[in-house]
Amino acid sequence: MADNKKDDVTGVETTGHEWDGIRELNNPLPRWWLWLFYATIVYGLLYTIAYPAWPMVNRATGGLLGYSTRGEVAEEIARVEAQNAEVAAQLAAADLNTLDPSSPAHSYGIAGGAAVFRANCSQCHGAGAAGARGYPNLLDDDWLWGGDLNSIEYTVRHGIRNEADPDARYSQMPAFGEILSTGEIAAITEYVLEISGQEYDAGMADTGAELFADNCAACHGDDGTGDRMQGAPNLTDAIWLYGGDRDTITETIHDARFGVMPPWGPRLSDAEIKAVTLYVHGLGGGEAAPEEE
Structure with a gap:
């Protein structure tokens, strides 16, 4: 240097x-x-x-x-809510079965329902509503409790098998591992495989048919097509909530399943519940209202 x-x-x-x-x-x-x-x-x-x-x-x-950035966001949310207050009130008071699809309330419901779904439902049912193991696919036409607007709204509002809402949809499958022997459960499994169109052991399925009638038909029906009043799934189609292979069916019969959905009534407004109902109903599997008897 x-x-x-x-x-x-x-x-x-x-x-x-x-x-x-x-x-x-x-x-x-x-x-x-x-x-x-x-x-x-x-x-x-x-x-x-x-x-x-x-x-x-x-x-x-x-x-x-x-x-405060949070305060700024809160002000913006309040501004938008005030701007949409009238149409939200219309949606909250509307009968979804007769709501005009061309009305602002319906359009607001579809758009708002998508936002409600992404914020509250996608964590379980997936961003695209295709579901996952133990979480129903909302895109198909297979419904445990019904796929019309009233049924979907009730399910969203009250939930399933939760302890927070006394009006929650409730069903409980017994754990047959505590009731039937391993051989009897295996026989019922083969029968379920038969009625669902899969490969099965014919001899065991014959025995399983009798056991099914005695233990399972009360909920799933004599033909295994299920019962929406009880939330019992159709066992004859190819749609499975937890899986339809031999091992998984055996596990389901032995241990039972007990999926829980929270009630959204205390967390969402009436407009938000109806909005997400419209959104889910419009995903592709929504059903028409049942005819009055």
């Missing part, structure tokens, strides 16, 4: 650094850049005083201006 001295050509003092005969000039920073740098420091300090900034144990400093 060489001693600091002035450059012979420019007359500027050097830093004392030299590389292959090239010396580094110690030119001062431009005044405008230096003052801009100082200004950003001052601005940063003032910003941390005026706005939330400094982290503390369980919160951050509030800032002299009291600004």
